[in-house]
């Protein structure tokens with residue numbers, strides 16, 4: 001099967017590499033020359049564990065290549081995937097479909113025979129039909145189908161998620177397209193991962209509904225965490241007790257500084273917008289968006305309280321700024337709300353993140369980047385754990401506390417406990433929804 005992947009971002013590159021590992025012949029196309037040059041040198045433009053090795057293996061096998069030339073790449077492809085960005089459109093919260101539609105137009109002019117044009121990007125209901133119209137208008141004579149194949153992988157665990165998915169969702173309108181999609185995913189099908197075939201609109205809706213549900217689950221436990229703080233309950237124990245109920249499940253029940261990242265913020269906003277457009281308001285989702293913003297701001301208040309009511313003149317070490325561990329992605333990370341507030345409050349902020357610096361440097365002006373958590377905390381008044389990288393899970397807290405001017409910790413990922421902090425000599429500790437020290 002000859003496949004072309006348009007867009008070599010977090011989704012396109014992982015999908016392209018994994019499809020080539022299935023044995024398909026894949027060309028990954030991007031319009032960003034810097035990315036294609038890096039890929040051709042065997043370098044991965046993003047940080048995703050295991051991707052570089054898998055990419056090298058498939059390039060070596062001759063199944064995977066990269067190109068800036070969409071027209072030549074698409075010419076005799078059997079399936080063309082659109083995996084370009086769909087960020088929030090400025091001003092109104094809608095998904096910006098300009099990249100998807102531009103790609104569809106380019107594909108239309110490049111196709112030479114029957115192919116399935118598959119949208120992998122997260123797109124509002126109705127987009128695949130629009131893609132079909134764009135192609136049909138540009139090439140009324142052309143035989144083609146469109147398919148919706150939303151992606152559910154998580155950054156940081158993307159390869160495993162792609163290779164061992166909970167399900168693959170495929171929206172189609174013809175048997176021919178269904179056959180092509182079935183052939184592409186056959187290696188997974190053989191291993192009995194479920195493929196759900198449905199119509200275009202349902203496939204598009206599944207993706208938004210799933211992401212909005214997960215964002216709701218996170219926000220729910222974050223709200224419970226606030227109530228735990230007031231009532232003296234421990235949110236970690238509450239989440240465990242809830243999660244052991246098979247109807248609830250233990251995933252996405254970790255209280256923290258609010259959800260962020262490249263998907264949940266924009267997808268919840270887009271779904272809320274879709275609801276308004278269809279006069280079917282998504283009231284729960286609208287509330288989740290608002291509560292999540294409050295939660296991020298509440299973290300700032302907690303840090304200010306920990307610093308005796310003022311940040312001015314304080315030195316604060318921030319451990320982790322990416323929106324979650326094992327990625328370099330900073331899009332909509334809680335750090336983008338919290339860190340500028342610390343700088344704005346007059347604190348000297350030292351930041352350490354295993355992969356976030358390249359992205360973070362221009363997004364977080366006024367901070368000092370250091371390489372090591374102990375360097376960051378030396379002479380600091382407070383340490384804030386914002387991302388639960390493995391590197392921060394087994395810190396020598398005693399060593400850290402000794403070198404701090406005043407040993408205070410805001411552990412916004414609940415990695416440690418007030419007891420751990422006390423034993424190590426910290427004078428104050430706060431988590432999220434848990435007992436505090438000091």
Ligand code: NAD
Nearest residue numbers: 007008009010011030031032084085086103121122151155
């Ligand atoms: P990204 O911004 O990392 O990558 C998009 C890439 O597309 C960029 O490299 C850009 O240069 C390229 N591009 C844009 N227009 C192009 C064109 N006409 N021709 C060739 N290349 C073009 O985006 P991403 O994070 O990979 O997300 C892509 C889509 O997948 C989005 O709709 C997103 O919502 C969805 N998604 C993302 C994730 C995730 O974890 N990042 C998970 C599931 C779904």
